[in-house]
Amino acid sequence: MEIAAASTVTVAPQLRRLSHALSRTLGSASSLPFSLSRRNLSVGSPSLRVSTASISAVAAEKMSPASFLDRRESGVLHFVKYHGLGNDFILVDNRDSSEPKITQEQAVKLCDRNFGVGADGVIFAMPGINGTDYTMRIFNSDGSEPEMCGNGVRCFARFIAEIENLQGKHSFTIHTGAGLIIPEIQDDGQVMVDMGEPILRAEDVPTRLPGNKGDSVVAAELVVDGVSWNVTCVSMGNPHCITFGTKGGQNLRVDDLKLSEIGPKFEHHEMFPARTNTEFVEVLSRSHLKMRVWERGAGATLACGTGACALVVAAVLEGRTDRKCTVDLPGGPLEIEWKEEDNHIYMTGPADLVFYGSALL
Numbered sequence: 045m046e047i048a049a050a051s052t053v054t055v056a057p058q059l060r061r062l063s064h065a066l067s068r069t070l071g072s073a074s075s076l077p078f079s080l081s082r083r084n085l086s087v088g089s090p091s092l093r094v095s096t097a098s099i100s101a102v103a104a105e106k107m108s109p110a111s112f113l114d115r116r117e118s119g120v121l122h123f124v125k126y127h128g129l130g131n132d133f134i135l136v137d138n139r140d141s142s143e144p145k146i147t148q149e150q151a152v153k154l155c156d157r158n159f160g161v162g163a164d165g166v167i168f169a170m171p172g173i174n175g176t177d178y179t180m181r182i183f184n185s186d187g188s189e190p191e192m193c194g195n196g197v198r199c200f201a202r203f204i205a206e207i208e209n210l211q212g213k214h215s216f217t218i219h220t221g222a223g224l225i226i227p228e229i230q231d232d233g234q235v236m237v238d239m240g241e242p243i244l245r246a247e248d249v250p251t252r253l254p255g256n257k258g259d260s261v262v263a264a265e266l267v268v269d270g271v272s273w274n275v276t277c278v279s280m281g282n283p284h285c286i287t288f289g290t291k292g293g294q295n296l297r298v299d300d301l302k303l304s305e306i307g308p309k310f311e312h313h314e315m316f317p318a319r320t321n322t323e324f325v326e327v328l329s330r331s332h333l334k335m336r337v338w339e340r341g342a343g344a345t346l347a348c349g350t351g352a353c354a355l356v357v358a359a360v361l362e363g364r365t366d367r368k369c370t371v372d373l374p375g376g377p378l379e380i381e382w383k384e385e386d387n388h389i390y391m392t393g394p395a396d397l398v399f400y401g402s403a404l405l
């Protein structure tokens with residue numbers, strides 16, 4: 045790792061003034077979720093240098109992403125960082141091309157929390173296809189490409205509203221690897237998303253566990269490291285394995301879990317040919333659940349939107365809850381409803397802009 049003085053990207057005078065004003069107003073920058081430093085941080089291979097510096101990290105309210113992202117400098121990626129309940133993403137304005145602006149390897153470096161910007165994934169806002177308004181693609185922090193991301197799509201909707209300068213209530217049609225997804229920004233800024241229908245057929249999830257309720261895997265046995273877990277498998281376009289505890293054991297107490305030990309064993313289990321996201325769930329009541337998640341390609345995260353949807357489906361199929369639940373995730377709550385009328389799942393929660401940044405590629 046090499047830390048060099050700023051040289052390649054200069055701080056626009058108005059950004060510099062803003063940084064100084066913020067420093068004066070807010071005191072030490074060290075506690076802020078963005079850097080006000082003017083240093084350039086060069087990391088790893090020379091093929092990617094992440095500038096936290098010249099950065100251009102600016103308080104969100106002060107500058108519109110549209111004007112920030114419109115600056116075109118070769119070798120520089122301008123982005124906006126968002127989070128949905130602490131599940132954080134680097135959002136890239138990719139509306140002029142159907143090819144992601146950065147490679148999967150570059151995404152890994154950008155997502156690194158020590159040597160990069162730090163994020164659970166990179167999300168690209170691309171031109172729509174099949175008549176949709178936009179296409180969303182995402183790279184996990186390990187560089188793999190999932191089909192869908194629930195918290196990400198709420199961030200995506202807020203990002204689009206910012207760069208298109210839309211105010212108030214708005215909904216978009218978004219093509220994803222999981223098909224058509226429709227987020228709607230509410231008057232209070234929360235985003236409600238029609239997440240479509242859950243996929244339950246074992247081979248479509250996919251899982252090698254045999255269907256035990258028709259084609260679906262519901263409250264089945266999965267042996268992990270010699271322990272028999274009770275699991276239900278649900279795809280929201282991306283695969284989820286949901287567990288409420290071990291076979292014959294007590295209701296899970298998720299705070300007691302050694303997530304970083306057990307999570308990877310589920311993720312890479314031979315029963316999941318495309319790996320899996322795993323939700324460990326505690327039932328608080330018939331309308332209130334608490335979960336911790338180990339995400340495929342990202343590890344322990346503070347929230348997983350597709351996971352929250354999948355676990356309500358699992359809870360209903362196992363007869364543990366009603367169809368409308370609050371799901372407490374480490375980063376905060378999501379409201380989830382699996383509607384009987386259309387079989388669609390609706391997720392409502394926040395998405396927040398954190399800062400704008402630039403990375404030298």
Ligand SMILES: N[C@@H](CCC[C@H](N)C(=O)O)C(=O)O
Pocket residue numbers: 131184189190191192193194195196282283321339340341342345347348349350351
């Ligand atoms: N955090 C996301 C899910 C992101 C994709 C996941 N890691 C996968 O590989 O399927 C969410 O909010 O849904």
